[in-house]
Amino acid sequence: MGLIAYIKSLFIVQLLVGFVFVVSGLIINFIQLCTCVLWPIDRQLYRKINTRLSYSLWSQLVMLLEWWSGTECTIFADQATVDKFGKEHVIIILNHNYEIDFLCGWTMCERYGVLGASKVLAKYELLKVPLIGWTWYFLEIVFCKRKWEEDRDTVFKGLAQLKDYPEFMWFLLYCEGTRFTPKKHEISMEVAESKGLPKLKYHLLPRTKGFTTTLSCLKGTVSAVYDVTLNFRDKKVPTLHGIVSGKKYMADMNIKRYPVEEIPEDEKECATWLHKLYQQKDALQEHYEKEGSFPGPTIKPPRRLWTLVNFLFWATLLLTPLLNFACGVFVSGSPLLIVGFLIFCIIASIAVRRLISVSEVNKTGSTYGKMEGKKEN
Secondary structure (H helix, E strand, O other): OOHHHHHHHOHHHHHHHHHHHHHHHHHHHHHHHHHHHHOOOOHHHHHHHHHHHHHHHHHHHHHHHHHHOOOEEEEEOOHHHHOOOOOOOEEEEEOOOOOOHHHHHHHHHHHOOOOOOOEEEEEHHHHHOOOHHHHHHHOOOEEEOOOHHHHHHHHHHHHHHOOOOOOOOEEEEOOOOOOOOHHHHHHHHHHHHHOOOOOOOOOOOOOHHHHHHHHHHOEOOEOEEEEEEEEEHHHOOOOHHHHHOOOOOEEEEEEEEEEHHHOOOOHHHHHHHHHHHHHHHHHHHHHHHHHOOOOOOEEOOOOOOHHHHHHHHHHHHHHHHHHHHHHHHHHHOOHHHHHHHHHHHHHHHHHHHHHHHOOOHHHOOOOOOOOHHHOOO
């Protein structure tokens, strides 16, 4: 292990990185709260400000992926598709297999200038997560309880509100509804069999309601659907903890663009289209399993300095007074101050660990399967 890799693996260093993210996030959330006075006066100005504030927070996570761990992302797509990145409103359909799949999506958003305006149809539980849920609230993210009777009005209202969004947005949908696990896959395929749908090997049965509703509500705003299939080379299973520890991964993303004009408007036909798309995604995954790569041309968009510069700004602003204070505490020799500072460090480490656990596969708290058989696709 090299010196830099060893430093990255140190818990105290990871704690300092987490401290920067948490405290800067709280500052950003407070500023976002203050911008709420703009909403009734100038909604578009409010959105532009909050887009940039959220970028300042999300780009710190992208920095961890790109600069801290050195993870590389390769895109498999034709040039005509790549030329449209960051120049249109789109819906992103992404497979949900890894802890850091959202982070790989964000790094593509950052490289094409749409990170701050990225959207997602999120679980309602995430609204209660500090920093992440709070920032999403100010970004007008649509939160769902995944019970259509309760979500209907909220989803329609939230999506309709985004039709005049001033920044190009990439709207992420995890159509499978939850992260892939063998147990969930078994349950999902039982549902597929009961409905007479083709079985999938690498995906869960897509829940079509969210996709058809989003596409319908954003009609006239989004111009295309990007189907994104993500894999990692050498069958690695990356984790957010691995990224924080400086582990490098090699990500491959196959992206195919579908103009909305090619997607049926009728809800049932649109749902059928989505099922066929997932059959194609499954075949693509099978190809990757056999060949270790996706077919087609590749491109490696360069990482940008902005994420690193943004993090260094926050690190300088927040760590300088913290380290000065820590030195003062230990130089003072006061047992009370030293114990108090150590307690603060313990609380901070627990808070950072809790944030990381939000993305962990075995701690997502999913109830998938309990009501799956009763849901309509």
